[in-house]
Amino acid sequence: MIVVTGVSGALGGAILGGLRAMSGVEVSGASRSGDGTATRQADFDRPETLARAFAGAGVLVFVSAGYAEDDVVLARHGAVVRAAAEAGVRHVIYASLAGSGERLTIALAHRWTEARLAEAPFHVTVLRNALYAEVAAGMALAGAGQAAATGVFAAPLGEGRMRVVAREDLAAVAVRVAAEAWHDLDTGAPRRHAGRTYELEGRVAVGGHDLAEVLTGAVGRPVAYRPMPLGEIRPMLAGMEPYQAGHTVSMYSNVAAGLPAAPHSDLPAFVDSRRPVLDVIAAAVRAGVR
Ligand SMILES: NC(=O)c1ccc[n+]([C@@H]2O[C@H](COP(=O)([O-])OP(=O)(O)OC[C@H]3O[C@@H](n4cnc5c(N)ncnc54)[C@H](OP(=O)(O)O)[C@@H]3O)[C@@H](O)[C@H]2O)c1
Structure with a gap:
């Protein structure tokens, strides 16, 4: 199963919608509040909610929750990485920030999260999203x-x-990468997105x-x-x-x-x-x- 976080937001919601529209993909959404039925609760500020939220997830699409000071975001994202490892998630796809945003204040939390993910015991794909249109x-x-x-x-x-990139395009990339990662896990095919960082400039x-x-x-x-x-x-x-x-x-x-300047963009390969x-x-x- 694929679990997508932050589905009450624009990016997570679009990713969930895209995956639900695909046949043969099992997907669940998670949000900070959860709705008790279709959506699991994954409140990054309450790590005790994350074990249930990630249970049974082979692939986790981890949408950053960056609206806070850096120390809060680091605590949130650290909790997600730990919980994903403990839940036995096999592949995490993280929505990060493009290289052209390297000097933005928000880059610190994204790069810190990428480093924590690189140390974790699961496959990782980093989607480095440019600024939204x-x-x-x-x-x-x-x-x-x-x-x-x-x-x-x-x-x-x-x-x-x-x-800038339309957020819908960034969601479309995440949908494709998540579906293919899930397919590769399910069928035992070579994991084409494992260990990859895509610059979506x-x-x-x-x-x-x-x-x-x-x-x-x-x-x-x-x-x-x-x-x-x-x-x-x-x-x-x-x-x-x-x-x-x-x-x-x-x-x-x-x-x-x-x-x-962005040296290159992987976006055209996807959309x-x-x-x-x-x-x-x-x-x-x-x-x-x-
Ligand atoms: N590349 C860019 O230009 C750019 C621009 C803005 C943001 N971002 C980053 O990309 C992420 C997704 O963008 P978006 O457009 O979908 O933003 P959005 O519409 O504002 O959605 C943010 C999502 O993060 C969730 N969230 C906030 N705090 C959380 C917590 N403690 N635990 C779990 N979930 C939490 C929100 O849940 P609630 O609905 O419960 O608040 C919401 O689902 C943002 O969170 C931000 O980190 C990137």
């Missing part, structure tokens, strides 16, 4: 009110650009001017991009959890400084990467300004 859409939406009122989209992105670079163009279509007036100093974003993040504000500043700062990422961003922005 939906993250870029969120940046545009943060400036949508001002763009509608003034025709200016101000953001601290400088002239930097980020290579985006191939379309998006910057402030692109987001202004998207906003032009969404707010019904011409919008121009204006780079703003990083310091000006901080007061605008006042309502966020402190760790979230830190991650957000780190993201803008990294993009403005130029994210490290048709010509999917128009700007359309995905535009749809998310239109939905958000409605």
Whole structure:
């Protein structure tokens, strides 16, 4: 059986949906709260829930739970790795962060988790996910009110650009890798994904001017991009959890400084990467300004 964590979230939910749509695949979803019937409870902050959640899982799709300070995320992810080993899981597929995100604050927890997984007694596949297209859409939406009122989209992105991927594409890769890993376990075939790390980098670079163009279509007036100093974003993040504000500043700062170039992307080997990422961003922005 395949167990997928974080299924109340967008990525885990899409992975679970994709696996359920496949014939001949046995799959269960797990979420922090569980629903008592179709979904198992896997609360990473309560390690005592994890033995039951992972029982009978040959393959575990481990979706990170990164919305917290690093020490909390490390404790969560460490508990998942230990519980998976104790439950006898044979293959863990971890949703990590792409190499182009190496300097983001969130990279620390992902790389720490990869190291713990590498020491564990099961097969591992690391899916290094690039920034979601939906993250870029969120940046545009943060400036949508001002763009509608003034025709200016101000953001601290400088002239930097980020290579983003539609979250749906990342889910599609996880579905395929999980189904194939499960098939290989079930049939005793060579484990084609064991010990592999896939860099799922985006191939379309998006910057402030692109987001202004998207906003032009969404707010019904011409919008121009204006780079703003990083310091000006901080007061605008006042309502966020402190760790979230830190991650957000780190993201803008990294993009403005130029994210490290990705040497290659494994994405095209799995999905048709010509999917128009700007359309995905535009749809998310239109939905958000409605
Ligand atoms: N590559 C990127 O651009 C990017 C962007 C954002 C996030 N991420 C990472 O990718 C993950 C999945 O993304 P997403 O879009 O699906 O995020 P999402 O929609 O916000 O879902 C996050 C999931 O994590 C679960 N979770 C949080 N704390 C947990 C805990 N203590 N124990 C178990 N589950 C917990 C949430 O459960 P509840 O519903 O119960 O809260 C939810 O199912 C995120 O958690 C984050 O680590 C990546």
